[in-house]
Amino acid sequence: MPEWRKDPIVDRWVIIATERAKRPFDYKEIIEEKKAQQCPLCEGSESMTPPEIVAFRETGTERDKPGWWVRVVPNKFPALRIEGETGFCQSGIFQTMNGVGAHEVIVETTDHEPGLDTQTEKQIEEVLWVWRDRFMDLRKDNRLKYIQIFKNTGSDAGASLEHTHSQLIATPLVPAAVREEIERVNEYAQTKGTCVFCDMIRQEKDSQDRVVIDSDHFLSFSPYASRFPFETWIIPKEHQHDFTQIRENQVKDLARVLRSSLRKMNMVVKNMPHNLLLHTAPVNQAEERGYHWHLEILPRLTIMAGFELSTGYFINPTPPEMAAHALREAQETYPYHDRPLKGVHLYV
């Protein structure tokens, strides 16, 4: 019998489609076509991108020249532009705003590698620190209300460049999806007096059915109402509403848990295409202390078709308990780059 499951936070139902059940070994490895053009994100190609916004680089090296290990540049084809006013215009029933916002690319390493899974933990820590740095900087701009960090890996997940990178889009509005999440979290807090995410962590740890990695500071697990096969969330055990609250020992732990979660996914389905999303509280408004930041990894082995687009209901053929079991068991047997960092970044 198939099962309807409600997301514990928002009003989003998922059909766990047992009649279409796909077990981990029913998914084929993904073959990515190698691209021939010169990669604009590799070390040495700095002139192919717009001038860098910030980079962690060796002392004495020049801007837009080699010597960096993580580099942030504006998107060459930005969806939004940082210049201008958020002018609002109404024409009959139609409303328009200028396309103000920020659209940045975070180049996660100098080498042409397709994912974070082959990086050292140290390198991933640096990426997490640069994410935090961009938050600290962009929130100074009062026009911006939400900062979305995301990472598309694999062409089925919308990646157009192979070289491992994340992106940041900052918007002058808080997305309705984020507002709904926050409203539900606040409603829950009002009736139960606790954080729904904290309660979820407790319940997941109690049952263990959907836990992938249980570390000192983070829980990596397959959410109860997973929309996608092998969907994985990574959440800090401590209540923190805002990603920038992350501390150094948490960064170290998160780098380890994130890398391990990604490696396990790739052991289950080689080159698993996926989107990685950072969910955190909005900026430049009353602080949403009830929120609880977390990462969501959404594998893209299924296609969102007409039913999903029309209703917002998802059909997931792989029960999250089965997914979590496969991920827990997966041994991370492939190599990663044991490349020493060239310098040390001082965190502020």
Place this chain on the structure above:
Amino acid sequence: MPEWRKDPIVDRWVIIATERAKRPFDYKEIIEEKKAQQCPLCEGSESMTPPEIVAFRETGTERDKPGWWVRVVPNKFPALRIEGETGFCQSGIFQTMNGVGAHEVIVETTDHEPGLDTQTEKQIEEVLWVWRDRFMDLRKDNRLKYIQIFKNTGSDAGASLEHTHSQLIATPLVPAAVREEIERVNEYAQTKGTCVFCDMIRQEKDSQDRVVIDSDHFLSFSPYASRFPFETWIIPKEHQHDFTQIRENQVKDLARVLRSSLRKMNMVVKNMPHNLLLHTAPVNQAEERGYHWHLEILPRLTIMAGFELSTGYFINPTPPEMAAHALREAQETYPYHDRPLKGVHLYV
């Protein structure tokens, strides 16, 4: 400068990304891999599907045998099942319901054709009538609250069978997305005293910028806040909240407009993958007379990546005015099947 546009009905913003602008000829034709297996939807393969629910067929021919021209069968791998109670279960913060609902496949013709665009208008009329028949029948089941008819065309749009078919999923809940749409329509009616869809039709007809086809009973147009390149909506000019209110002269006109819209899309991008969605009022509850049913055609030339999945905001690189212009100009020069129907269906 990119532009933010708000959907006139729901709280959904789209970024019209002028810096990433893709003109119609920037899109390549889609090459679909031919599938080798025997098609279970072709005439003569009736035994490969579950027993038929209903079919329009020649008098004297047998159920689950040739002689039909439109045929409805249960989905062989249903996401939901019609048997059972909608039992509800809470365990800590998690909620579950039995996977009750209906999941049907509407086989739109006997021939192995990939879309409705190559069918006769008469054949498309028959498909529309069978959709209506299924609504009339399923709404008798009080457990069902929403009936979603959709059609996935092309593998990038999630179609797993080539043979042209639509699907129906009936659910025991009204999806949050549908509820939001209805709430907004009602709010608009309360403040303005009119239907927002009727006002939209008026404004689109006035400006003509986004009109594709303006027929006696329907308007085919690129919506102002199109999420996808070449997104096209087809809406009855007369206010009807419920698809089953459609009359015979409207069915004839809709068949013509729908076919022509699809053919124009395929002239702009060969084998344009797309989802077709029927939006109509829920069933088995207070009638939502303020709603205004319509069809949405969502081409899948772009990939919904991390940003879209996290925020619900869409990035559309092709302004709808440019899309509508290309569709208006497109000449439908390829042939269609001039195949006489084998019988006549009496509409009730």
